[in-house]
Amino acid sequence: MRNRPVAFGAGAAIGALGGLIGLGGAEFRLPLLISLFRFRGLEAVILNKATSLIVVAAALAFRARTVPFAEIGEHWSIIANLLAGSLVGAYVGASWATRLKSETLYKIIATLLVVIAGVLLFVHDASAGATAPFAGWRLVAAGVVAGFIIGVIASLLGVAGGEFLIPTLILLFGLDVKLAGSLSLAVSLPTMLVGFARYSRDQSFVVVRDNASFMLAMAAGSIVGAFVGGLLLGVVPSAILLPTLAAILLISAVKVWRHE
Template sequence: MASNDDIVPAVRAVRSMPPVFTAGAAVGVLGGMIGLGGAEFRLPLLIGVFGFAALAAVILNKAMSLIVVVTALPARLAAVPLAELGAHWSIAANLLSGSLLGAWVGASWAVRMRSATLHKVLAVLMAVMAGALLLTHTTTLGAPALPGPVRTAAGVAAGFGIGVVAAIMGVAGGELLIPAIVLLYAVDIKTAGSLSLLVSLPTMLVAFARYSRDGGFAVLGANLRFTAVMTAGSITGALLGGLLLGVVPDLILIPVLAAILLVSAVKLARHTPPNG
């Protein structure tokens, strides 16, 4: 079980909320410009700038990601009608059969890790996210012809792995879900984006429920104003980023964002937590 110091750490005092809102907005803009929530960019800020311990940062990131996903869902449903998504219900069910368990397992691992170990794991996963970002946005994904049972098994395995990663990082997992849906099920990327939200939401709820068993709500209660302000900034930034979608060419934007993730991963790996 995680120690109380890991859940409710001594955080650097943030007396002024404008920097918190600005940081959230910057994250939202970066995510919005590529059609994602941007939680992977928020995590290093929570640890490196605002001084949260790794586990506390993951839990706060998960809570903010959950709110951002719920906010984005109506817009996604307007872009891709629910009836159209209903035709692909089996895809969501296939991935959820693995991701729900993966989310529970991932959160369980995270609360048992030493803080120093969690930092290193998060650094590796951020590098993985950078690779997924490059793969999704700079290459044309083609779906291999898989027999039905093999595709189903691959969907469960992919869902499990994505659930683990999303739970440990406190993200929605769209960066991994979207390419998995396109590759496994030959769905267009617009529909895949909407399906990813339908998979992300229950997966995040399971991870959040697991974190709550180890005092996860304590860090939220202790930082409620901080969380609300940064979330508001993230939503505002995501809306602005959506308006900027396509303004910066992907051939420039995606490598820059991947580089930001890689630099953050290196800094996180070198970060020395106060409690080791």
């Protein structure tokens, strides 16, 4: 199963799923790496992180047409606020993952997949443009704490964290969803780099070198799929799409929990 055509096809399907809701699909990719391609927990997380780095870098470049880099730069203070927590969280999360037993890591991954399913059902369609609930130092403190938690989760799952960053940017900072999507990528990229750097010090990192062609094929498929999914964005009503994707995550969580 670990050949380039299958990896590309799986990546395309996953990217399309994520693209339908404006995400990269890494939360769907991780269970597939474990259950279908039979990578061990930490290996799957590291491969997912490496693939996500490529997909996020491409997505940030693609979105520049919709939200220019200059507009992203105007909100540097929000990016810096979240990064102050997420960079530390990414390092901590990666450190934890390298020390956990595989059985424990599977349980944590399964639990976080359930959390993401809940976010999709109850928070993903959060109303944009609302007034920020905090101001001043309280907003800064809330941003650092939120960033730290997101950084930990992103490292443990090898994901970009957009499913948490976008609602945070909307609900905490009062941004519109289009701008929140681009800012989430600007926060995700350096956050993932920190987690990736920490993972590179672990012996399991050899999985990236040994499966480089597989990973690149899956990343290419994910980019193509995300593009197609983005074109279909809004075609499937959220009332149907989000519960379906949440159900997929819940089924994946059960499989990962039972994985040996």
